[in-house]
Amino acid sequence: MKRFASGLLVWALGLGLALGLPGSAWKGAAPPTFPWAALGPAVLAVGALALLAPWLAWRGGPGLATRRSLALLEAPPDLLWAGLLLALWPAAWGPPGTSAWLLAFLVASLPGEVRWLAQAMPAEHPFPQAWGRLAVQQVRRTVLLRLWGRWLAARLPIWLTATLVLERVLGIPGLGTDWMTRVAGRDRAGLAVWVLLLALLWAASQRWERESA
Amino acid sequence: MRNLLLTLCVLFAPLLAQAQVVEESLPRDPGPLNFIQGDSYEQWILQSLAGDALVGIRADGRVVPRLATAWMVQKDGTITFTLRPDARYTDGSQVTAEDVAWTLQELRRDPKASPTKRAILDGAEVGIEQGRPWIRTPKPAGRLLLELARIPIAQKGHPERGSGPFSFRKEPGAWVFLRREHFLKPRIDGIRFRLLPDQASVMTALQKGWLSIGAPAPRRQNEVPATHRLVTQPMHAQLVVWSRQGVGPLQWLERWRKDAFPPQLLGQNARPSRGLWPETLGFEVQTIEAGTPVPKGTGAFQLLYGAGEESIEKLLLALRERARRDGFDLQLTPLEQGLLAERLQKGEFQLACSAVVFDPHPWAVLEYLEPKGPMNFTGWKQPRLAALVARIQQPGDLAWRDLQLLWGQSPAALPILDFQSVIWVAKQLQVEPSPLGLYLSTPGAAGWRWNK
Numbered sequence: 001m002k003r004f005a006s007g008l009l010v011w012a013l014g015l016g017l018a019l020g021l022p023g024s025a026w027k028g029a030a031p032p033t034f035p036w037a038a039l040g041p042a043v044l045a046v047g048a049l050a051l052l053a054p055w056l057a058w059r060g061g062p063g064l065a066t067r068r069s070l071a072l073l074e075a076p077p078d079l080l081w082a083g084l085l086l087a088l089w090p091a092a093w094g095p096p097g098t099s100a101w102l103l104a105f106l107v108a109s110l111p112g113e114v115r116w117l118a119q120a121m122p123a124e125h126p127f128p129q130a131w132g133r134l135a136v137q138q139v140r141r142t143v144l145l146r147l148w149g150r151w152l153a154a155r156l157p158i159w160l161t162a163t164l165v166l167e168r169v170l171g172i173p174g175l176g177t178d179w180m181t182r183v184a185g186r187d188r189a190g191l192a193v194w195v196l197l198l199a200l201l202w203a204a205s206q207r208w209e210r211e212s213a
Numbered sequence: 214m215r216n217l218l219l220t221l222c223v224l225f226a227p228l229l230a231q232a233q234v235v236e237e238s239l240p241r242d243p244g245p246l247n248f249i250q251g252d253s254y255e256q257w258i259l260q261s262l263a264g265d266a267l268v269g270i271r272a273d274g275r276v277v278p279r280l281a282t283a284w285m286v287q288k289d290g291t292i293t294f295t296l297r298p299d300a301r302y303t304d305g306s307q308v309t310a311e312d313v314a315w316t317l318q319e320l321r322r323d324p325k326a327s328p329t330k331r332a333i334l335d336g337a338e339v340g341i342e343q344g345r346p347w348i349r350t351p352k353p354a355g356r357l358l359l360e361l362a363r364i365p366i367a368q369k370g371h372p373e374r375g376s377g378p379f380s381f382r383k384e385p386g387a388w389v390f391l392r393r394e395h396f397l398k399p400r401i402d403g404i405r406f407r408l409l410p411d412q413a414s415v416m417t418a419l420q421k422g423w424l425s426i427g428a429p430a431p432r433r434q435n436e437v438p439a440t441h442r443l444v445t446q447p448m449h450a451q452l453v454v455w456s457r458q459g460v461g462p463l464q465w466l467e468r469w470r471k472d473a474f475p476p477q478l479l480g481q482n483a484r485p486s487r488g489l490w491p492e493t494l495g496f497e498v499q500t501i502e503a504g505t506p507v508p509k510g511t512g513a514f515q516l517l518y519g520a521g522e523e524s525i526e527k528l529l530l531a532l533r534e535r536a537r538r539d540g541f542d543l544q545l546t547p548l549e550q551g552l553l554a555e556r557l558q559k560g561e562f563q564l565a566c567s568a569v570v571f572d573p574h575p576w577a578v579l580e581y582l583e584p585k586g587p588m589n590f591t592g593w594k595q596p597r598l599a600a601l602v603a604r605i606q607q608p609g610d611l612a613w614r615d616l617q618l619l620w621g622q623s624p625a626a627l628p629i630l631d632f633q634s635v636i637w638v639a640k641q642l643q644v645e646p647s648p649l650g651l652y653l654s655t656p657g658a659a660g661w662r663w664n665k
Contacts, residue, residue: 023551024558030252033244039386086414091421093405171409172386173242186551
């Protein structure tokens with residue numbers, strides 16, 4: 001309960017910062033409209049990440065946390081992946097669209113997220129490895145199901161913000177850009193709604209995390 | 214064989230048709246097309262394509278007919294418009310005086326309406342007489358006409374529907390405009406805008422042939438690909454420095470701006486300003502006539518500026534070096550744009566600079582002078598101002614010169630750079646450059662054509 005209260009306090013501080021953001025817009029520009037069209041691709045991208053990362057972690061187990069190749073893939077920022085995709089995209093195909101953006105998003109985010117999940121998994125040697133493959137998979141499944149909510153709540157805000165780079169480079173309107181536009185236009189109410197939504201997600205993840213009796 | 218050719222023609226016909234669509238980019242999401250609430254540079258572009266104002270502004274700055282074929286100015290400043298009979302909305306219905314009155318009244322009534330348009334219609338009365346719309350405001354008719362060119366008319370009850378030369382269709386990640394039957398007789402099939410906020414991505418898209426028009430990065434303007442050509446347009450935009458330290462620092466800046474900026478640093482995007490107000494708005498070059506000599510001695514000035522624009526930062530560094538030669542320490546302090554705007558509005562600065570885009574008429578400079586002007590950050594006032602402003606009726610009036618002389622005696626702001634827009638345009642595409650940009654003048658994009 002104490003941890004929940006301190007978490008709430010942090011979110012309240014975030015809300016206060018959003019509402020009290022200093023500065024003002026040049027000549028009182030109107031706040032931007034919400035990019036509803038970006039919601040579908042964002043849900044698709046986050047949904048794909050939310051399913052693929054745990055699945056890969058389930059397949060690879062905690063050993064992925066120390067896999068050097070994964071760490072190498074995690075190192076480059078999403079700017080590099082977006083730039084690379086744009087540079088290599090054949091001119092004759094026309095500009096890359098949402099599917100290319102989704103691909104760049106997954107390439108940029110998956111290695112890091114898989115490693116995040118793998119690091120949080122308990123060691124498997126000697127047990128449950130000694131009990132056989134089925135037991136290992138059962139343990140991984142249980143662990144990942146417990147981790148899933150907390151992982152999503154912790155990482156979603158980061159990835160929604162990070163998509164800003166991909167959106168800018170690939171020219172796909174998205175939710176990350178919406179953040180930046182609201183900060184630039186000093187739309188304090190809009191930012192507060194964002195913070196509230198993310199706080200709700202966090203609060204919900206705290207419920208999922210509770211031990212069952 | 215003939216059948217095969219016919220089949221190929223049918224198959225490739227959509228591709229051929231698509232080739233006639235101009236591919237463009239937008240730096241920011243303009244939001245949904247809305248003639249009442251939409252208010253951003255990108256939204257103005259959308260509205261200029263999908264809508265018609267009562268009057269238009271030609272590339273040379275003159276007012277020309279658009280929805281109205283004629284207008285009559287009465288002694289009390291009331292302007293009565295005669296609407297053209299062949300103007301129609303996308304649903305086929307005719308543009309009527311009721312639509313004009315509704316649009317103007319809705320802009321005044323709706324609290325979420327575009328602040329720019331609301332400011333234009335401040336104190337306006339609107340009505341219909343004998344089937345003709347009329348408008349009266351405290352502003353001179355010459356100014357009102359130029360400002361009305363920025364208010365496209367929407368269909369009554371449909372703020373998203375205009376009568377412009379192109380019909381609008383929103384596609385995922387793109388804003389598409391297609392040619393329609395219109396009195397301006399557009400000659401290109403359409404324009405497709407994609408969102409490309411990153412300048413490096415615009416460069417890549419231009420070089421890969423995905424864009425017909427685009428602004429290259431300042432450093433690479435001259436590397437024009439074989440498919441494009443370089444087009445420069447003057448802009449009603451300047452980099453302006455405000456002073457709360459009196460006219461002294463501005464007198465020094467007036468001297469430094471002449472030789473501070475090396476041509477290779479300026480590129481084609483900017484050139485040193487020469488006067489006090491934009492020459493593109495028709496003002497003659499005027500120097501500061503403070504009646505006092507340039508203050509002597511050394512000193513330090515703190516200059517606030519908006520962080521993030523690399524080219525501006527380099528130019529300001531050059532200005533700092535020039536100031537150093539005269540024994541002055543110009544302390545450059547970058548601030549995030551929103552924080553800079555707040556410091557300007559609160560008057561918490563010694564010197565502060567920002568890029569300013571002026572409305573396309575000379576009255577735009579009154580924002581510096583009027584007591585509640587949005588650019589009067591220093592509380593500048595002069596008892597003779599009201600009388601002088603009252604004498605101004607038209608853009609070329611002599612009173613403008615007197616007003617500029619008055620400002621020149623104790624200016625609160627000085628432009629140091631005049632901006633130009635530099636773009637790459639596909640070689641086959643014929644466009645008409647203007648200080649308003651490619652879209653906002655009349656006929657704007659309706660006058661473009663593909664060279665055979």
